[in-house]
Amino acid sequence: EVQLVESGGGLVQPGRSLRLSCAVSGFTFDDYAMHWVRQFPGKGLEWVSSINWNGGDIAYADSVKGRFTISRDNGKNSLFLQMDSLRPEDTAFYYCTKSSSAGPRGWLDSWGQGTLVTVSS
Amino acid sequence: IVLTQSPATLSLSPGESATLSCRASQGIGPYLTWHQQKPGQAPRLLIYDASNRATGIPARFSGSGSGTDFTLTITSLEPEDSAVYYCQQRTNWPPITFGQGTRLEIK
Numbered sequence: 396e397v398q399l400v401e402s403g404g405g406l407v408q409p410g411r412s413l414r415l416s417c418a419v420s421g422f423t424f425d426d427y428a429m430h431w432v433r434q435f436p437g438k439g440l441e442w443v444s445s446i447n448w449n450g451g452d453i454a455y456a457d458s459v460k461g462r463f464t465i466s467r468d469n470g471k472n473s474l475f476l477q478m479d480s481l482r483p484e485d486t487a488f489y490y491c492t493k494s495s496s497a498g499p500r501g502w503l504d505s506w507g508q509g510t511l512v513t514v515s516s
Numbered sequence: 517i518v519l520t521q522s523p524a525t526l527s528l529s530p531g532e533s534a535t536l537s538c539r540a541s542q543g544i545g546p547y548l549t550w551h552q553q554k555p556g557q558a559p560r561l562l563i564y565d566a567s568n569r570a571t572g573i574p575a576r577f578s579g580s581g582s583g584t585d586f587t588l589t590i591t592s593l594e595p596e597d598s599a600v601y602y603c604q605q606r607t608n609w610p611p612i613t614f615g616q617g618t619r620l621e622i623k
Contacts (some may be wrong), residue, residue, distance in 0.1 A: 430612065432612075433539075437617050438612060438615050438618075439602065439615075440551075440559065440602055440604075440608075440614040441614070442611050442612040442613065442614070444608065445610065445612070452607070454610035454611070455610075456610075456611055490558060490559070495564070499609055499610075500606050500607075500609050501606070502549045502564040502565065502604075502606060503549065503551070503561065503562070503604065503606075503612075504561050504564070504570065505561070506551075506558045506559050506560060506561075507558060508558050509558050
């Protein structure tokens with residue numbers, strides 16, 4: 396069974412940093428691209444970032460470009476999102492999601508339970 | 517690519533059928549995905565590539581369409597089908613984009 400477990404969310408002040416992690420199991424991690432998707436409280440879904448199977452193909456939403464960094468450690472079956480210069484508008488649930496393929500153009504076929512990031516003074 | 521879902525909210529009774537629409541601002545071939553999000557839960561995959569049910573999804577759920585117009589149909593509605601349904605495209609990655617969602621209420 397595919398499992399994606401996010402951690403690292405919490406309350407942080409504007410301008411500070413936070414690092415999210417996603418521990419995966421139930422599939423061969425380095426065969427698949429991964430994504431981060433966020434959901435503003437009570438609102439819809441917004442794609443944040445994608446990384447292909449080996450980290451060689453990465454993309455970011457314009458709203459986070461230059462502030463967030465996606466990475467992965469295939470040896471540890473883990474996905475990360477380093478979030479710097481956080482803003483109140485980054486407050487959201489952050490979901491780790493799995494692509495159906497090694498490249499990021501596959502469909503999103505599995506979701507984690509999400510971790511809440513709150514940016515507030 | 518902008519995805520526009522309609523209606524925003526749909527209220528139906530158990531046993532009825534629901535038809536949810538998703539329209540893309542430009543052609544995306546068959547590369548449209550539907551996700552279901554129940555209250556307090558993470559989204560989950562329902563349909564990929566317009567018409568393929570994900571593992572474990574009942575046959576009551578079906579998808580159709582190609583190009584710019586897509587439909588999710590749910591027959592024999594059950595109370596557990598109450599959720600927000602999102603369409604999502606991957607043709608134009610990056611970015612991946614989602615529709616704004618259709619809230620389905622079963623009363």
